[in-house]
Amino acid sequence: MGRNRLEALSDGMIAIIITLMVLEMKVPHGVRAAALVPVLPVFGSYVLSFVYLAIYWNNHHHLFHATERVTGRILWANLHLLFWLSLIPFATGWMGENRFAGAPSALYGGVLLMAAIAYSLLQRVIIASQGPDSILARAVGGDWKGRLSPVLYAVAIPLAFWWRWVSLGLYAFVALLWLVPDRRIERVLGDPDAAAPGPGSRR
Amino acid sequence: MGRNRLEALSDGMIAIIITLMVLEMKVPHGVRAAALVPVLPVFGSYVLSFVYLAIYWNNHHHLFHATERVTGRILWANLHLLFWLSLIPFATGWMGENRFAGAPSALYGGVLLMAAIAYSLLQRVIIASQGPDSILARAVGGDWKGRLSPVLYAVAIPLAFWWRWVSLGLYAFVALLWLVPDRRIERVLGDPDAAAPGPGSRR
Amino acid sequence: MGRNRLEALSDGMIAIIITLMVLEMKVPHGVRAAALVPVLPVFGSYVLSFVYLAIYWNNHHHLFHATERVTGRILWANLHLLFWLSLIPFATGWMGENRFAGAPSALYGGVLLMAAIAYSLLQRVIIASQGPDSILARAVGGDWKGRLSPVLYAVAIPLAFWWRWVSLGLYAFVALLWLVPDRRIERVLGDPDAAAPGPGSRR
Amino acid sequence: MGRNRLEALSDGMIAIIITLMVLEMKVPHGVRAAALVPVLPVFGSYVLSFVYLAIYWNNHHHLFHATERVTGRILWANLHLLFWLSLIPFATGWMGENRFAGAPSALYGGVLLMAAIAYSLLQRVIIASQGPDSILARAVGGDWKGRLSPVLYAVAIPLAFWWRWVSLGLYAFVALLWLVPDRRIERVLGDPDAAAPGPGSRR
Numbered sequence: 001m002g003r004n005r006l007e008a009l010s011d012g013m014i015a016i017i018i019t020l021m022v023l024e025m026k027v028p029h030g031v032r033a034a035a036l037v038p039v040l041p042v043f044g045s046y047v048l049s050f051v052y053l054a055i056y057w058n059n060h061h062h063l064f065h066a067t068e069r070v071t072g073r074i075l076w077a078n079l080h081l082l083f084w085l086s087l088i089p090f091a092t093g094w095m096g097e098n099r100f101a102g103a104p105s106a107l108y109g110g111v112l113l114m115a116a117i118a119y120s121l122l123q124r125v126i127i128a129s130q131g132p133d134s135i136l137a138r139a140v141g142g143d144w145k146g147r148l149s150p151v152l153y154a155v156a157i158p159l160a161f162w163w164r165w166v167s168l169g170l171y172a173f174v175a176l177l178w179l180v181p182d183r184r185i186e187r188v189l190g191d192p193d194a195a196a197p198g199p200g201s202r203r
Numbered sequence: 204m205g206r207n208r209l210e211a212l213s214d215g216m217i218a219i220i221i222t223l224m225v226l227e228m229k230v231p232h233g234v235r236a237a238a239l240v241p242v243l244p245v246f247g248s249y250v251l252s253f254v255y256l257a258i259y260w261n262n263h264h265h266l267f268h269a270t271e272r273v274t275g276r277i278l279w280a281n282l283h284l285l286f287w288l289s290l291i292p293f294a295t296g297w298m299g300e301n302r303f304a305g306a307p308s309a310l311y312g313g314v315l316l317m318a319a320i321a322y323s324l325l326q327r328v329i330i331a332s333q334g335p336d337s338i339l340a341r342a343v344g345g346d347w348k349g350r351l352s353p354v355l356y357a358v359a360i361p362l363a364f365w366w367r368w369v370s371l372g373l374y375a376f377v378a379l380l381w382l383v384p385d386r387r388i389e390r391v392l393g394d395p396d397a398a399a400p401g402p403g404s405r406r
Numbered sequence: 407m408g409r410n411r412l413e414a415l416s417d418g419m420i421a422i423i424i425t426l427m428v429l430e431m432k433v434p435h436g437v438r439a440a441a442l443v444p445v446l447p448v449f450g451s452y453v454l455s456f457v458y459l460a461i462y463w464n465n466h467h468h469l470f471h472a473t474e475r476v477t478g479r480i481l482w483a484n485l486h487l488l489f490w491l492s493l494i495p496f497a498t499g500w501m502g503e504n505r506f507a508g509a510p511s512a513l514y515g516g517v518l519l520m521a522a523i524a525y526s527l528l529q530r531v532i533i534a535s536q537g538p539d540s541i542l543a544r545a546v547g548g549d550w551k552g553r554l555s556p557v558l559y560a561v562a563i564p565l566a567f568w569w570r571w572v573s574l575g576l577y578a579f580v581a582l583l584w585l586v587p588d589r590r591i592e593r594v595l596g597d598p599d600a601a602a603p604g605p606g607s608r609r
Numbered sequence: 610m611g612r613n614r615l616e617a618l619s620d621g622m623i624a625i626i627i628t629l630m631v632l633e634m635k636v637p638h639g640v641r642a643a644a645l646v647p648v649l650p651v652f653g654s655y656v657l658s659f660v661y662l663a664i665y666w667n668n669h670h671h672l673f674h675a676t677e678r679v680t681g682r683i684l685w686a687n688l689h690l691l692f693w694l695s696l697i698p699f700a701t702g703w704m705g706e707n708r709f710a711g712a713p714s715a716l717y718g719g720v721l722l723m724a725a726i727a728y729s730l731l732q733r734v735i736i737a738s739q740g741p742d743s744i745l746a747r748a749v750g751g752d753w754k755g756r757l758s759p760v761l762y763a764v765a766i767p768l769a770f771w772w773r774w775v776s777l778g779l780y781a782f783v784a785l786l787w788l789v790p791d792r793r794i795e796r797v798l799g800d801p802d803a804a805a806p807g808p809g810s811r812r
Contacts, residue, residue, distance in 0.1 A: 005210055005264050007614055012218030012418075015621030019629060020222060022695050024230070027633070027702040033712040050695075054688045061614050061684070075264070079257045086225050086253075093230040103236040208413055208467050215421030215621075223425060227433070278467070282460045289428050289456075296433040306439040411616055411670050418624030426628060430636070481670070485663045492631050492659075499636040509642040 003070045013082050014057045024093035045096035055178045066136040077122040084115040105160035113153040149174050206273045217260045227296035245299035252295040258381045269339040280325040287318040308363035316356040352377050409476045420463045430499035448502035455498040461584045472542040483528040490521040511566035519559040555580050612679045622691050623666045633702035654705035664787045675745040686731040693724040714769035722762040758783050
């Protein structure tokens with residue numbers, strides 16, 4: 001089973017999810033520049049979600065680059081990830097239209113949390129199918145980012161009801177953490193003799 | 204004639220159909236978590252339709268994986284399937300917004316029934332073009348799932364007017380039947396010497 | 407210059423154009439089956455446009471299958487075709503919502519006419535770049551369908567204001583003409599020694 | 610790292626961005642041809658944006674055609690370009706619905722300016738990764754179009770508040786400049802011995 005169509009479906013869905021979010025930015029009715037002011041929170045939430053989807057696409061790209069064969073379980077784990085990503089425009093729209101109010105910001109974090117869990121499941125399913133000595137298993141190594149992100153989301157979700165800006169700051173912080181592209185896979189691919197990473201090599 | 208563009212069009216359309224359904228989940232106007240309650244039936248119908256479209260994509264993937272050449276008839280049978288799949292967002296939206304009322308749930312079943320018939324036609328057209336000894340013909344074998352599903356839909360459609368939950372239960376049950384990915388093709392591909400399946404080997 | 411990305415953009419746009427048309431079928435507010443009645447003309451116009459877009463995709467597929475290299479002029483002629491195809495949802499929506507009234511049906515015909523001219527231009531640009539002895543030039547031959555279609559559209563457009571059903575009948579008739587897939591290219595590919603088609607071989 | 614998925618995401622997003630703009634052309638409520646008159650400015654702004662997106666796609670096609678390997682920085686520079694392109698439907702819709710009023714036309718120019726800067730950054734990042742002797746570096750040469758366009762946008766943006774038609778004329782003029790497809794890359798690819806372009810060869 002090749003990975004072509006899995007990548008085509010994922011690229012298509014991520015491209016559509018990103019672009020549909022712009023539709024939530026309703027064209028304002030006024031003619032003056034001031035008419036853009038109420039659009040600003042929607043724009044802000046779009047920027048955050050764009051960055052998140054770009055990160056997922058980038059990491060998905062690296063993840064499957066190192067995947068040699070695709071099984072039925074991988075197909076379903078990938079569809080599960082796409083399901084949670086497909087809810088991002090809804091959560092983004094609700095949050096943006098309500099100027100980052102409590103419940104919408106908490107829902108946004110909930111969707112991010114579920115997507116992070118789904119990505120992590122996908123990664124495990126792939127590693128399980130490729131074997132513990134595969135390029136991917138060695139590349140992922142300790143995966144501290146993948147472990148830390150859900151914890152930060154879980155902290156941010158209840159905070160959204162009291163200190164919404166702390167909560168949004170945490171969402172933005174996790175995005176920044178991941179903005180550094182996942183060089184681990186590139187590195188191991190470039191240096192196939194690299195041993196399984198020892199404790200000191202974990203990032 | 205290669206199958207690349209047929210797969211590209213199908214992947215593109217399925218990706219868009221799935222994502223457009225999320226647009227039916229209108230962003231609620233309230234700010235509180237309670238504002239999500241009326242969205243719940245729409246969300247439920249989205250989950251069901253997502254699973255159906257994921258199953259179709261998965262099975263389509265397996266079907267064409269075993270298809271060696273594409274004829275004009277296959278192109279049209281595939282477009283016919285995509286036509287019925289493209290109506291799923293409309294039926295899902297109507298059903299979700301009316302909390303699974305009778306007529307909308309029956310229409311939903313009708314669209315599922317037509318899609319199942321279209322899939323079955325596509326499968327036959329492909330088998331006819333590949334020959335009875337092809338990998339696909341041997342892999343599909345008795346195809347009890349493909350025969351049972353339309354029967355269950357046909358039962359569920361009239362029931363929607365009296366016992367809507369039985370009818371929805373049947374839709375969900377058929378989805379569960381298919382959630383088990385179609386291993387038949389993988390198995391025959393993996394074991395090319397497998398004889399034509401005898402009565403005992405049918406699943 | 408490969409033709410991969412040209413095909414990817416075209417497949418993507420055609421997939422989206424088809425699927426967006428379904429969005430014009432607004433989910434009805436009523437719960438009863440009768441609520442579907444006003445949706446019927448919109449559904450009818452969707453079916454017609456789906457068939458047209460499927461025909462364009464099919465013929466586009468055959469056209470580029472026989473194209474060996476892609477030039478800048480071909481890229482632009484293809485984008486010109488996609489421009490007119492992208493207006494089909496707008497014309498379909500206006501026609502369907504107004505139950506095939508005069509002006510909307512004439513506009514629909516106008517968009518079909520421009521798309522037919524754009525396809526014909528694209529075909530000429532490709533033949534010019536591949537040379538008169540290319541597979542495509544021999545396969546297209548007399549191209550009576552490509553010549554007849556714009557004439558029928560040009561007749562149907564003014565008729566839409568008086569006898570709208572004649573005009574719609576003509577649109578449907580042209581679609582039926584083309585539903586027979588373009589076997590000319592398949593035939594020449596299968597039989598590379600086929601001479602340039604003489605008058606008797608034109609279809 | 611191959612460039613396949615980068616191209617697939619870009620093609621998908623550009624295809625969706627183009628097609629979503631048509632959704633801004635709301636189907637008019639009247640039945641008569643006169644009902645189309647208020648749609649005309651929206652149509653005009655759609656044509657302009659279609660041409661811009663087609664130019665970006667074309668140049669993107671040529672740019673990556675000459676790119677041999679894709680790095681993490683190229684992935685992000687490409688996503689940055691797609692971000693600005695994704696805002697074109699919003700700016701187009703606002704400008705078209707307000708008949709090219711001052712602030713909307715200035716915003717439109719602002720989005721074009723940011724997209725031009727993003728394209729130019731992408732080009733630099735690619736050249737930096739491919740080296741100064743790469744096909745691309747030689748092909749791009751003086752790049753007077755890439756330098757002139759942002760200057761013209763920067764002039765047009767403030768003018769939109771006083772002489773909106775001059776400003777729109779400048780946007781259209783820049784589009785015409787680029788409509789001539791970028792033959793530089795084709796030429797160098799076709800003639801690999803071409804020396805680095807001297808001052809006289811700059812266009």
